[in-house]
Amino acid sequence: VKLDAALADRVRSGEQVAIARMLTHVERRTAGVNEVLAELHRHTGAAHVLGVTGPPGSGKSTLVSALTARLREQDRSVGIIAVDPSSIFSGGAILGDRIRMSDLSGDPGVYIRSIATRGALGGLSRATLDAITVLDAAGMDVVVLETVGVGQAEVDVLSAAQSVAVVSVPGMGDDVQAIKAGLLEIADIHVVNKADRDGALKTVSELREVLRLAKRKAGQWNVPIQLTTATGGEGVPELVEQFDAHYAWMQQHGELERRARRNSATRIRWLAEEMILDRLRTGRPEFDEAVAEVTARRGDPMTAARRLVQQM
């Protein structure tokens, strides 16, 4: 599948081969990929973009599988993006794919892709946003973004989701983990997974206390706490209902529009930053000249930066 205007059409018709190819172009930043993404962008906005995050061992992958199975029962198509910055070391993403593939492979209504960062986290964020564009334009009813909630970059990535579920497990002090990782502010739904374990209700009451302390303002979404046992599927239909309820609430309260604007702003900013960093690199004559000037103290960094920005 070549990268040309026809690829956009093939992605839009939901062809799995075309989607796979396009996502590879996105990851590799193939020349011409931006033009296809621009075309695809015009056909986005129909998907409900979910974020699922939580610490390692919280059973996120199993939960996403169970969630997907439930959505398929309702005949909704699902695109899954597993963001795994550590996978180059752990091989985690690949393993995760294999496990899931055994359940979901062969289903034309499901598309799964792992995105591993090989370079900067900025690259990861960018590739993830573009992957959402591709899967949304491909007609997926639901796009699930699965991340390990550890770093700021991943929290940033989650801001591209419309509804974010933060997964905790009993007995790991994960409520505190969620606070530490800055995940509390981004949770639209709290999931306590492995609810059959001892301490599940304790975790629920701790989360409830945390939510109480955070003091919901009038007119804000009331963050629910959903118990699940992903391995057996318990609580998963209710979780799907929570996601749907959140979507409906956002539509009614202008929040969908607000998040879309925030998402547009983030995309524009990241792209502009990328362009600028491309111009401010060794080998560009005007940049090299500025560096030489500042190093020789004929000029100062601020004046040089101002001049370079004005020349853009």
Next chain:
Amino acid sequence: VKLDAALADRVRSGEQVAIARMLTHVERRTAGVNEVLAELHRHTGAAHVLGVTGPPGSGKSTLVSALTARLREQDRSVGIIAVDPSSIFSGGAILGDRIRMSDLSGDPGVYIRSIATRGALGGLSRATLDAITVLDAAGMDVVVLETVGVGQAEVDVLSAAQSVAVVSVPGMGDDVQAIKAGLLEIADIHVVNKADRDGALKTVSELREVLRLAKRKAGQWNVPIQLTTATGGEGVPELVEQFDAHYAWMQQHGELERRARRNSATRIRWLAEEMILDRLRTGRPEFDEAVAEVTARRGDPMTAARRLVQQM
């Protein structure tokens, strides 16, 4: 001490009150601070900028104190910048200052400042680079940058140092920590502190193995491993000699110039990024218009970003 042209002169003459005041302006980004920094930049380049990093508990602060005491014996003035992103939580920086102050306070040849991040890590990096400019222009012979080597931002900050020492301690598996934290590539000198502890020689041989595997290329600096016991001062004179040897080596091999250029490039880039992010924020009419366009899908993020960058 007001922020005006006279402040630059007072900083350059090494007045402690003026230095303190200027660093406060740097941290608060007082209006007009850039002009004074531009003036000070022209008078930098004489200081040897050292970086000292390592995990919490490795005795970095004590080592920096011992190092400073040794440099003072040689009648060299020392400026210390302790970068502590966690200090707002732990109070670590303030405590560290107090401990050190009891040894070094009252000595006009020593200036100590903690920089704690209150906002973004970008702000921390920027403030740290500017603090180096201030202390260098103030005539300090040596500027020591002390950081906890945990995040990418701190590794970035260390790239402003000319000679970086990475501190390990026996029995903590810190050599592996150094690799994990991306500190191996930036180490010009390895320090094994608390060398009186069991396992010091094991840590040395592990580091030696790591260095062997990293395969030094011909013409590269040969990274030494220095044992120290900072509390008693053992190995500290030798560490100072290692720093001096590294400086002499850099002068002879063009590395000082290369690092100066890299440092200039980083400063220009960070400042340009800051300017650009200031222009790409909500409330700026041309940005808000672009966001509205992309959200309504009348345009795509890439085209909008291109236009905004070209307008700058």
